[in-house]
Amino acid sequence: MLRYLASRIFQGFLVLFALYTITFFLVKAMPGDPFTGEKNIPEDVKRNMREQSGLNDPLFVQYLNYPKEVLLEGSFNYSIKKKRPVVEIIVQAFPASLALGVSALIFSVMLAIPIGVLSALRKNSWIDYSGMAVAMVGICVPSFVIGPLLQIGIATRVPMLKIAGWDSPVDIVLPAITLGLATAAYLARLTRGGMLEILSQDYIRTARAKGLSTGRIMIVHALRGGLIPSVAFIGPAFATLISGSFIVESIFQVPGMGQHFVNAIIDRDEFLVLGLALFYGLLVVVMNLVADLLVGFLNPRVRIAELDA
Amino acid sequence: MPSLLRPTLRTLGAAASAAAVLGMVGCGGPSPVEKATAEKTLLLGNAAEPQGLDPHLVSGVIESNIIRALFEGLCAEHPSENGTPLPGVAERWEANDRFTEWTFHLRENARWSDGHPLTAHDFIFAFQRILNPRLGSEYSFMLYYIIGAEDYHQRRRTKAVCADAPALPIPWETIEKEVNLSGNPEAAEGSFENKGLDHLSTAELRQLREEPSLFPWPASIPRDTGKFLIDQLIAFDESGESLWDKIGVAATAVDDHTLHVKLRGPMPFLPELTKHYTWFPVPEHVIHEYGAEENRFTEWTRPGNLVSNGAFTLKSWRINDHIEVVRNPAYWDADQVQLNAIRYFPISNVYTEARMFFNDQLHATYTLGPELIAYSREHRPESLRNELYLGTYFIRCNVTRPPLDDPRVRHALSLALDQQSMIDNVLQGGQKPARGLVPPSGEYESPDLVRFDPEEARRLLAEAGYPDGKGFPDIRFLTTDRESAKRGAEALQGMWKEHLNISIGIDQMEWATYLSTMFRKDYDLAAGGWIGDYLDPTTFLDMWQKDGGNNRTGWSSPEYERLLREAEQIADPLARYRKLQEAESLFLEERPILPLYWYTRNYLIHPDVKGWHPLLLDNHPYKFVRLEDSSASAE
Numbered sequence: 001m002l003r004y005l006a007s008r009i010f011q012g013f014l015v016l017f018a019l020y021t022i023t024f025f026l027v028k029a030m031p032g033d034p035f036t037g038e039k040n041i042p043e044d045v046k047r048n049m050r051e052q053s054g055l056n057d058p059l060f061v062q063y064l065n066y067p068k069e070v071l072l073e074g075s076f077n078y079s080i081k082k083k084r085p086v087v088e089i090i091v092q093a094f095p096a097s098l099a100l101g102v103s104a105l106i107f108s109v110m111l112a113i114p115i116g117v118l119s120a121l122r123k124n125s126w127i128d129y130s131g132m133a134v135a136m137v138g139i140c141v142p143s144f145v146i147g148p149l150l151q152i153g154i155a156t157r158v159p160m161l162k163i164a165g166w167d168s169p170v171d172i173v174l175p176a177i178t179l180g181l182a183t184a185a186y187l188a189r190l191t192r193g194g195m196l197e198i199l200s201q202d203y204i205r206t207a208r209a210k211g212l213s214t215g216r217i218m219i220v221h222a223l224r225g226g227l228i229p230s231v232a233f234i235g236p237a238f239a240t241l242i243s244g245s246f247i248v249e250s251i252f253q254v255p256g257m258g259q260h261f262v263n264a265i266i267d268r269d270e271f272l273v274l275g276l277a278l279f280y281g282l283l284v285v286v287m288n289l290v291a292d293l294l295v296g297f298l299n300p301r302v303r304i305a306e307l308d309a
Numbered sequence: 310m311p312s313l314l315r316p317t318l319r320t321l322g323a324a325a326s327a328a329a330v331l332g333m334v335g336c337g338g339p340s341p342v343e344k345a346t347a348e349k350t351l352l353l354g355n356a357a358e359p360q361g362l363d364p365h366l367v368s369g370v371i372e373s374n375i376i377r378a379l380f381e382g383l384c385a386e387h388p389s390e391n392g393t394p395l396p397g398v399a400e401r402w403e404a405n406d407r408f409t410e411w412t413f414h415l416r417e418n419a420r421w422s423d424g425h426p427l428t429a430h431d432f433i434f435a436f437q438r439i440l441n442p443r444l445g446s447e448y449s450f451m452l453y454y455i456i457g458a459e460d461y462h463q464r465r466r467t468k469a470v471c472a473d474a475p476a477l478p479i480p481w482e483t484i485e486k487e488v489n490l491s492g493n494p495e496a497a498e499g500s501f502e503n504k505g506l507d508h509l510s511t512a513e514l515r516q517l518r519e520e521p522s523l524f525p526w527p528a529s530i531p532r533d534t535g536k537f538l539i540d541q542l543i544a545f546d547e548s549g550e551s552l553w554d555k556i557g558v559a560a561t562a563v564d565d566h567t568l569h570v571k572l573r574g575p576m577p578f579l580p581e582l583t584k585h586y587t588w589f590p591v592p593e594h595v596i597h598e599y600g601a602e603e604n605r606f607t608e609w610t611r612p613g614n615l616v617s618n619g620a621f622t623l624k625s626w627r628i629n630d631h632i633e634v635v636r637n638p639a640y641w642d643a644d645q646v647q648l649n650a651i652r653y654f655p656i657s658n659v660y661t662e663a664r665m666f667f668n669d670q671l672h673a674t675y676t677l678g679p680e681l682i683a684y685s686r687e688h689r690p691e692s693l694r695n696e697l698y699l700g701t702y703f704i705r706c707n708v709t710r711p712p713l714d715d716p717r718v719r720h721a722l723s724l725a726l727d728q729q730s731m732i733d734n735v736l737q738g739g740q741k742p743a744r745g746l747v748p749p750s751g752e753y754e755s756p757d758l759v760r761f762d763p764e765e766a767r768r769l770l771a772e773a774g775y776p777d778g779k780g781f782p783d784i785r786f787l788t789t790d791r792e793s794a795k796r797g798a799e800a801l802q803g804m805w806k807e808h809l810n811i812s813i814g815i816d817q818m819e820w821a822t823y824l825s826t827m828f829r830k831d832y833d834l835a836a837g838g839w840i841g842d843y844l845d846p847t848t849f850l851d852m853w854q855k856d857g858g859n860n861r862t863g864w865s866s867p868e869y870e871r872l873l874r875e876a877e878q879i880a881d882p883l884a885r886y887r888k889l890q891e892a893e894s895l896f897l898e899e900r901p902i903l904p905l906y907w908y909t910r911n912y913l914i915h916p917d918v919k920g921w922h923p924l925l926l927d928n929h930p931y932k933f934v935r936l937e938d939s940s941a942s943a944e
Contacts, residue, residue, distance in 0.1 A: 039368055044442060048442055052605050058498075081360050164665055
């Protein structure tokens with residue numbers, strides 16, 4: 001187990017380094033630089049600006065300097081546009097994204113798992129059809145449509161709710177629904193598929209033959225196996241949810257990570273782009289690992305196969 | 310399985326009734342705006358997260374909106390009159406007859422928000438800092454009017470040290486013309502040639518003395534002259550004298566409360582300029598506490614650290630959420646300030662911003678999308694504002710490329726633009742057709758030379774060799790990737806097709822790519838615009854000089870520059886305007902840009918907000934703004 005963990009961590013490290021390399025050179029390949037603005041900046045002023053951010057060094061030196069600073073000094077450098085440490089920006093933005101992502105995930109799980117299970121149980125009934133139709137709508141309708149609809153339809157009618165803003169705990173409700181809906185839709189279909197497969201297994205038939213109640217069969221025997229595809233999906237989906245969504249954040253004024261992702265690229269804010277990409281990469285790596293461990297816990301076959309490998 | 314369904318329905322029912330209860334509970338409470346009005350807190354939409362609050366390191370309107378609440382310059386903005394300066398830190402000021410020398414008398418009770426006295430030395434420090442080339446301020450040129458300021462900012466060290474040296478072997482003019490003083494950006498990064506003589510460190514100068522071949526000395530400069538220059542520069546560096554003093558930058562603190570500046574030409578509108586944040590004082594004692602003055606990344610502007618001298622001080626700053634400023638009790642005119650606080654929200658989504666306003670979450674929006682203007686006019690006419698703004702939208706022509714190198718083609722393209730139709734059908738924001746480059750402001754009137762005349766356009770195009778558009782080369786119009794930019798570009802494309810029978814392609818590019826493509830002059834026609842920094846035509850005219858970094862058209866005219874230089878030396882404001890009109894007329898006759906419309910600002914403002922008047926620069930002085938419950942007065 002420990003060897004497995006160590007090898008996965010090593011792999012994760014390689015993934016992050018590859019991510020850094022690709023991001024670094026992509027950022028450098030973009031036209032324009034962080035100092036490009038509507039007003040012209042004289043060349044010597046630009047040189048001084050670059051100097052302070054270490055951007056006058058040769059490209060390869062810059063490429064090596066950054067990981068050195070990250071590993072040795074724990075410094076992710078400064079956002080050139082916002083003039084703050086990248087770490088500070090992430091630390092300020094991540095709690096909002098985390099809260100929103102967790103709420104969105106809870107919302108989607110609470111909505112999707114029951115729908116998926118019910119649809120599987122009542123396969124080809126009106127429950128199945130309507131549940132899956134709703135899921136299909138959730139997948140197809142983008143958040144920039146759902147968000148404003150919720151703002152107009154709900155926020156204007158329920159006085160506790162605001163159109164946008166991030167002051168009180170209820171402010172999380174509408175963005176979490178908007179963000180969670182697409183995940184919920186996908187999750188519901190995965191759960192339905194997983195459950196259908198399990199429900200056709202011999203051991204379920206055996207359980208029925210033994211006269212066990214449907215509830216017991218579902219909870220004790222079917223759910224554990226039926227949720228495997230969903231759990232494998234939830235890991236990376238969770239990483240995506242908590243790393244922020246530009247659209248949901250800008251519709252609901254959520255001070256999270258998503259806006260930084262997009263604006264940092266528009267601004268050519270090199271170190272912020274690198275910091276955010278690495279942070280997101282780290283989240284995906286960790287969440288994938290957690291999901292794999294969970295799947296191993298749910299499914300003994302996976303555990304054995306991977307340990308053997 | 311009904312048994313499984315029933316609890317679900319029950320839960321849903323419970324949730325629904327809980328929501329209804331929550332709704333009822335919420336019904337009685339005041340809206341955020343009502344609450345904020347009662348607390349005298351102004352809630353403002355502010356478009357985007359500011360790039361900082363250091364007046365020396367920003368250049369945008371969003372930052373200016375906050376900085377004007379925190380800091381105050383020598384003169385202050387009038388709440389309702391354009392171009393009328395009110396006393397700020399200076400309680401009075403006077404100029405000589407030619408408006409080239411100004412004395413500002415600072416009020417003795419001026420204080421920083423931490424109680425520290427604010428003196429003329431703070432202004433000198435601020436001027437030195439923004440002009441310090443190592444800081445890398447984007448807006449230093451706003452102080453170039455002060456004698457020596459440009460030399461200091463460009464670090465013209467050799468000129469300051471050697472130009473008047475009695476033993477100079479050859480005339481300074483030759484040296485200035487021949488020697489690479491300011492650096493060559495094309496040369497290898499970090500090489501002596503790349504840096505230029507002015508920017509070499511003492512150690513590098515010593516190295517150069519030993520090895521003169523490290524620097525590209527022109528053949529016309531004798532070896533002993535080069536050595537002389539190097540020796541003089543080393544001696545200056547070793548003397549410890551400041552470059553500021555050596556150059557003699559003409560801004561001095563006569564005493565703690567008197568500031569004196571000498572300008573390189575008459576500037577009757579200097580008080581106007583001092584309202585711009587580039588001229589604001591910054592607290593030396595605080596900046597030094599958090600690091601070197603040229604360090605761009607210190608924490609002096611964070612809440613708790615920032616010390617300011619304006620009507621408000623910084624209370625909180627959450628990135629992408631809000632910035633709050635609160636009343637500054639140490640402000641000299643604190644009794645005048647009616648607001649307790651201002652909250653700025655960086656709302657980039659214009660629809661969200663409008664919805665927030667309609668739902669009573671904001672006192673004023675930053676802007677209003679054209680799609681929402683008609684709706685607002687119908688539902689909230691009392692809140693809708695449409696005000697002239699000091700800005701011009703135009704299309705740049707790359708005059709280095711055919712066929713745009715022919716002024717007749719440029720004129721034809723310009724005359725084919727139906728400005729009014731564009732405004733009525735595409736922009737829908739009540740903009741004004743641009744009759745020239747400089748928008749109407751004060752007593753200056755733009756020469757009325759831009760118009761829509763398709764007949765004349767066709768005639769000129771035929772004269773240029775393209776009758777009925779035949780044989781016209783493929784050229785493209787560069788614009789940004791915004792949806793509104795696309796709509797505008799398609800309308801222009803349609804007009805050129807309809808009136809001139811020419812097809813012009815559209816290139817939409819992401820913002821930074823669009824900018825760098827334009828900087829490289831890798832375009833034929835490009836969307837552009839300019840917002841004035843201060844109320845004077847030069848804020849629109851200066852940029853079209855040959856070396857103007859914002860010109861980007863490849864156009865220049867010695868005659869145009871002569872007229873501008875002449876205007877610079879005229880002290881009589883009206884005579885000066887006439888000279889500037891001459892320059893603008895010449896510019897429009899050449900037509901390197903095609904002016905389309907003068908900007909307006911469309912936004913929504915709540916009736917509770919009082920003392921908020923239309924201003925051309927949109928620089929509302931918050932100390933005159935009040936919040937009064939309009940529903941109470943209506944009742």
